[in-house]
Amino acid sequence: MTADQSKIRNFCIIAHIDHGKSTLADRILEHTGTLTSREMQAQVLDNMELERERGITIKSQAVRVIYKAKDGEEYIFNLIDTPGHVDFNYEVSRSLAACDGALLVVDAAQGVEAQTLANVYLAMDHDLDVVPVINKIDLPSARPDEVIQEIEDVIGIEAQDAPRISAKTGLNIEEVLEQIVEKIPAPKGDAGAPLKALIFDATYDSYKGVIIFCRIMEGTVRVGTQIRMMATGAQDQVVEVGYFGAGQFIPCEELSAGMVGYLAAGIKNVRDTRVGDTVTEVGRPCSEALPGYKKVNPMVYCGLYPADSAKYPDLRDALEKLQINDASLYYEPETSLALGFGFRCGFLGLLHLEIIEERLEREFNLDLVTTAPGVIYKVHKTNGEVIELTNPSNLPDPSEIDYMEEPFVSAEIMVSSEYVGAIMKLCQERRGVYVSMDYLEETRALLKYELPLNEIIYDFFDALKSRSRGYASLDYELKGYVRSELVKLDILINKEMVDALSFIVFKDSAYDRGRRMCERLKEEIPRHLFEIPIQAAVGGRVIARETVKAMRKDVLAKCYGGDITRKRKLLEKQKEGKKRMRQIGSVEIPQAAFMSVLKLDED
């Protein structure tokens, strides 16, 4: 289906989490007859089970709908849904680059939030026309007039005629659709020019191979076109092109400039098709690639081990399968004395880590032990060599280290003014460097801090929420590396070092972290027949110690008569408990202990 460019609208929806992005997307589909309500399972665009559960979008999705506008014309809407979390900022930016405009959904009760701002700025960076939409006006706490004012004051875009809608009830959705037609520009581009298409996502299909989601900027692609990815150099012949139905791929003859769709070219590896790369024609290449491409690198690393060491091959296969669909997931085999064979895995952020972990457990039925997540430290050795350290166990001997650097992020935190003090205190505790504070309005402030990534990957977000009673929002991006006093904190259980529990920590926090770690482990490790010292040490010097007392009594002095089954069940439970333990020397450590480091910063 070829179409008149002037009748195409390529847009995305941007919003702070929970402001109703996916619900609005659903309403648009419903309203344009793409799906009947009965067919819709909750929110169709978030079609990964996990996405639906968490109410967030992890992978980009796209869908084409036809809208018959009030002017009597039929328009093609390509709605590109973007991931909704700071971990996936790069993916967001590539999805935005595929659009010509954006609907900005703002919750009529919550108003502008940190991610709202971050997303709007991102959209403006890509020259997108931003169309504000006030959602959830059916809420009793809705204050649409104020929020409209806020959008104008804080973001600086015209919002007086923003549709006031309830995506949930479907109220005023028509108005949104009309504004898409009116306010979002039609795409440009010459269908006869050399092919230039932006990859904004890719997925793997076991029949078709890699399916590339792209926006055609210039030129035309059709079945048979020899294509080349300009960054990776991979090339192949297109076997299918098409557009996005709701939840399905609909083949068509060609995609030309201004259109959004997919192409399949029998490519076997998703790594060859990187988000942000430019697709062109081998025989008639475009002169230069689209700007903005970068290879995304994992920011957070941790060890993933199968709870049952016999499941190592299963874990490997599962990671392989996940990586096919998620090029930003990185893994390599590693061995731990404590945990056996496993993988060091890299993630875009903690959410990404959690998602992968949950998918491994749920979709692949694996029981995992996760080690403390860490960032990439730069270790400058005395011999001039620089190591990028992702596993604390690989830290060179202190005598070989000249100095170390850790990654910092620029963080923007939006918070109600009454909690500014609490949040500033939190940032200070996490070694934050104050940059600025602006009052967006009387009751709300935008705090800017530079923070070590290391300090925010654990539970910064949770602490932020709890200290602001949920009224703070966070956005951050990597700023660069800063020289820092860092040490490796080791944990010794019964005098044996447990490699999987080691982590890198800011020198001044070592004592505190070590102490809390020992306390936590004391609770997690069951008593044995002997006393077990738990020690935290830095460079061989013990800085904290706890003891798990020896077990003196474990006896069931009760008579069950002939009812043996109860006694048996009790013993079996005891034995079963042992199975979930890891043997370190003569000490059995529950799997949960390895995860306990993640929850040190209770508040």
Next chain:
Amino acid sequence: MKKKLELYIHTPFCVKKCAYCDFLSFPADEQTQEEYVNALLSEIAWYGRQMSGYELATVYIGGGTPTWLRTELMLAVLDAVGNSFLVQRDAEVSMECNPGTVTGAKLQSYRSAGVNRLSIGLQSTEDAELKLLGRMHTYEQFIKTYEMARNAGFGNISVDLISGLPHQTLEVFSGSLQRVVRLRPEHVSVYALMIEKGTPFYDEYKFDAVRQQGGLPTEALPSEDDAYRMYKMAQYMLEEAGYRQYEISNFAKKGYECRHNIGYWTRADYLGLGLGAASLIDNVRYTNTRDLYRYISGADAIKSVPLSAFQKEGQNGEEAVHPASAASQQGIATNLHDEAEPVARKAQMEEFMFLGLRMNDGVARADFERCFGMQIEAVYRRVMDELKAQGLLAAAEGRIALTDRGMDLSNYAMSKFLL
């Protein structure tokens, strides 16, 4: 030569349920008790006929509170046992007894009906503790019951105590022990309080129980250390007074060990009759229904099965088969049994070990070889070596037993014998 059998009879009724108790017991009116006993009589008669190849070495009437039943009802039960089964001349016939539910005459009639061992549930000599436990009696009532039992001619009396009660101190517990020892019963059982799900104590003390188990400071229950000291104290004081510990919770004057319970721990064949009772016959485990009304109707139905249905097998020269399996083949007694499950060889070995090791004398190598046709080491060498190295297990004179420390840590040690 008849095969030996241990018989257990369950009477599930209590005046009132104690706050810590999770055994199958509950209050019931006279009529229900009567209906139950009638059902029980059918079951006794029925099994008595089927188990003609066995003779009873022990009988144990437990509960609940068996002594709460009207005398005639209990006598009917005892008569039925005597009439239906062959009872060895020197059989041990025990009955559980709660203070305050008996009179001299009641006790005398039990004695005349053949009961020769009385197990009295005292639990504590402190009235405040008895009240906390929800017991219906005082210490004084216990003393009266005890004296009446002696006067009725009971020469084999056991007294139960519970250690580790909420707010109990070492001194208070030692007071209970001393008072019991002074009475010179032939047998003393000391059970540690378990906080069981579904009891009022669970609601009250579940968190404390977890703290206790974890060695953390407790609120009401004694600390783990004190609970341990109480156990040690019982061992010490009872040994000093001439009792020998022969099992984790049981102490007896020489020759007065409870033979019925030893039957369980040595995996002898036992038949359990009454609500929820469990049997082990030829390595098949049967468990009666725990539903009172199903039990009563099931026992009624069993009466109508003709004896001839089971006699064929006996005529073929085979050992008598447990009637329950025969009955369920007929689709009759299924109502009575919740389960009939053959114990697999692996499970038999496990039970042999974890039950046998409850006793201070442990298990005999020869018995293991006789049961399983192989040496213990062939199955458990690794476990035994490990436990020996930890000082929890010792082997001597053809027997293998837990050490004192092994007894203290018996759950840990026994769980190692699960294959």
